[in-house]
Amino acid sequence: xxxxxxxxxxxxxxxxxxxxxxxxxxxxxxxxxxxxxxxxxxxxxxxxxxxxxxxxxxxxxxxxxxxxxxxxxxxxxxxxxxxxxxxxxxxxxxxxxxxxxxxxxxxxxxxxxxxxxxxxxxxxxxxxxxxxxxxxxxxxxxxxxxxxxxxxxxxxxxxxxxxxxxxxxxxxxxxxxxxxxxxxxxxxxxxxxxxxxxxxxxxxxxxxxxxxxxxxxxxxxxxxxxxxxxxxxxxxxxxxxxxxxxxxxxxxxxxxxxxxxxxxxxxxxxxxxxxxxxxxxxxxxxxxxxxxxxxxxxxxxxxxxxxxxxxxxxxxxxxxxxxxxxxxxxxxxxxxxxxxxxxxxxxxxxxxxxxxxxxxxxxxxxxxxxxxxxxxxxxxxxxxxxxxxxxxxxxxxxxxxxxxxxxxxxxxxxxxxxxxxxxxxxxxxxxxxxxxxxxxxxxxxxxxxxxxxxxxxxxxxxxxxxxxxxxxxxxxxxxx
Amino acid sequence: xxxxxxxxxxxxxxxxxxxxxxxxxxxxxxxxxxxxxxxxxxxxxxxxxxxxxxxxxxxxxxxxxxxxxxxxxxxxxxxxxxxxxxxxxxxxxxxxxxxxxxxxxxxxxxxxxxxxxxxxxxxxxxxxxxxxxxxxxxxxxxxxxxxxxxxxxxxxxxxxxxxxxxxxxxxxxxxxxxxxxxxxxxxxxxxxxxxxxxxxxxxxxxxxxxxxxxxxxxxx
Numbered sequence: 001x002x003x004x005x006x007x008x009x010x011x012x013x014x015x016x017x018x019x020x021x022x023x024x025x026x027x028x029x030x031x032x033x034x035x036x037x038x039x040x041x042x043x044x045x046x047x048x049x050x051x052x053x054x055x056x057x058x059x060x061x062x063x064x065x066x067x068x069x070x071x072x073x074x075x076x077x078x079x080x081x082x083x084x085x086x087x088x089x090x091x092x093x094x095x096x097x098x099x100x101x102x103x104x105x106x107x108x109x110x111x112x113x114x115x116x117x118x119x120x121x122x123x124x125x126x127x128x129x130x131x132x133x134x135x136x137x138x139x140x141x142x143x144x145x146x147x148x149x150x151x152x153x154x155x156x157x158x159x160x161x162x163x164x165x166x167x168x169x170x171x172x173x174x175x176x177x178x179x180x181x182x183x184x185x186x187x188x189x190x191x192x193x194x195x196x197x198x199x200x201x202x203x204x205x206x207x208x209x210x211x212x213x214x215x216x217x218x219x220x221x222x223x224x225x226x227x228x229x230x231x232x233x234x235x236x237x238x239x240x241x242x243x244x245x246x247x248x249x250x251x252x253x254x255x256x257x258x259x260x261x262x263x264x265x266x267x268x269x270x271x272x273x274x275x276x277x278x279x280x281x282x283x284x285x286x287x288x289x290x291x292x293x294x295x296x297x298x299x300x301x302x303x304x305x306x307x308x309x310x311x312x313x314x315x316x317x318x319x320x321x322x323x324x325x326x327x328x329x330x331x332x333x334x335x336x337x338x339x340x341x342x343x344x345x346x347x348x349x350x351x352x353x354x355x356x357x358x359x360x361x362x363x364x365x366x367x368x369x370x371x372x373x374x375x376x377x378x379x380x381x382x383x384x385x386x387x388x389x390x391x392x393x394x395x396x397x398x399x400x401x402x403x404x405x406x407x408x409x410x411x412x413x414x415x416x417x418x419x420x421x422x423x424x425x426x427x428x429x430x431x432x433x434x435x436x437x438x439x440x441x442x443x444x445x446x447x448x449x450x451x452x453x454x455x456x457x458x459x460x461x462x463x464x465x466x467x468x469x470x471x472x473x474x475x476x477x478x479x480x
Numbered sequence: 481x482x483x484x485x486x487x488x489x490x491x492x493x494x495x496x497x498x499x500x501x502x503x504x505x506x507x508x509x510x511x512x513x514x515x516x517x518x519x520x521x522x523x524x525x526x527x528x529x530x531x532x533x534x535x536x537x538x539x540x541x542x543x544x545x546x547x548x549x550x551x552x553x554x555x556x557x558x559x560x561x562x563x564x565x566x567x568x569x570x571x572x573x574x575x576x577x578x579x580x581x582x583x584x585x586x587x588x589x590x591x592x593x594x595x596x597x598x599x600x601x602x603x604x605x606x607x608x609x610x611x612x613x614x615x616x617x618x619x620x621x622x623x624x625x626x627x628x629x630x631x632x633x634x635x636x637x638x639x640x641x642x643x644x645x646x647x648x649x650x651x652x653x654x655x656x657x658x659x660x661x662x663x664x665x666x667x668x669x670x671x672x673x674x675x676x677x678x679x680x681x682x683x684x685x686x687x688x689x690x691x692x693x694x695x696x697x698x699x700x
Contacts (some may be wrong), residue, residue: 195586199584199588202571212593218601220686221679246542248543249542253695255592259589259592
């Protein structure tokens, strides 16, 4: 659905919202009716949004997207299979199953650490057996982030999120553009070819985002502020018009108007999950639902996730940023602490599960929430879940696992087949897969596939130009 | 040979001294007016291309200030630094040459928001400080005589003269008469409101914010 149709769908609702809001505020000499209508329209969420969720440190694929049956891959067969699932080592925590999880109706088997993520098999594809060509953290991470193998350890392309925004943003009408189109939460972002509009706003915590969305910390009297705003709108001189013939001043003035729109909408309050003071009842209710869904700790109500800095809080921030029309692409480090050379299986599983459960809550949110353009949100969002590589299929002498070249990823939502597994890693040492691109099935005459193919598939399925990837998308993975 | 070189260097230094002091640059008689700068023996300047031969544009493409330029501009115009500029440098576009290898000079929403934040912090602090300074040392109203921190008693001419001074200070260019008159009208309203709420620093402080967030301040 195009943005124009979104606009048309919203027209009546927008008018009614604007009319009621105008009726309320005009009594107090507030914004003009036109301003209200523009404000309501300007913050409509994008039709197709993207989330890039990164598990930092290199995940154990046996515990998440590429499990093995421990009855088949037994310790006795190690010399033959070179694979040890090690699920029995999780037995100290009864919340972990000791067998792969496969929900009823699911074509996808998951490892024991995915938690509630397995419930959403019906809206995702899993890609197994990806050849990462590296076992260095920063190389693998930047490879998946950009879809291009780095030069040494230096990224060689824009981040996929930047590529998406770089292509989509200029095509949007000025009043339809999200104020922070590319948001990178505690994660790197690269831009090697697009204008500054595609640069990610890199934030390390929710506080950084609040600085952008919240009113200035130095207050000026509202009447005086209004005078200054009115003064900006005065006609410009002929010299000014000549100076602005290339549009820089217009761009700056548009950005200032956008700032007003963002501030007038008080978007910051939606991101203050731990504060409700002064919120209108509707906002307070919405935030309470978010807090409950993502189990964010507010007071002593028994929730366990830090509302400012936890996997759940990041997922809640992503949902809010997309649903409120603040951003179109959000990249985030959803979970970390996975580089467990010396850690136990349980450490790896615990660190993974926090991220998977947060993602599960995010997907559930998207499944249940209505997008203004129609359908549920899950039909308007694509989520790529990845790590830089996986961990060795055998456990080392220290009880941990080292770096392994074969990787996997999950793609959730729009653009890909659902309840589908593309490719497979080998049953000996989990070697990289060789598949038929059209079917995704193992094929000795097929090809290996790389992060380039995964990123090209995401871009192609969104109707974007993927020529920069220099590979063809995996047709067998794309939604038909 | 060494003696000759020293003599030549001394001669050059002498000539340079004469060149620097022989034609003192006169200050403009009225604040806000620009005088042509005597370039001495500077090579002839390249004339601006005819707009018809320059795709309808006059001169080169305007650019947004880099973060380093913004930092210096704030310090030069107000005498104080915005406390958050280093913390927000990356969001304002400064390259770190690790993840971002080129400076972003996009005049986007984040830049506009943070410049507004910075202008408010710096301008109101400057205005507050000016109340305790001798007239000649004031930044925002150096030649204004003010009683009881009440700017509503300023004459139209005094307001316009101060606005012209601020235009040159912040933008390096004078106001057109029409624009100056419009700004003077706004100032009167702002000054009246500042008096009403007993926040006198917001009178010229708010005008300082207007100057600093204007496109003429952040472009060159």
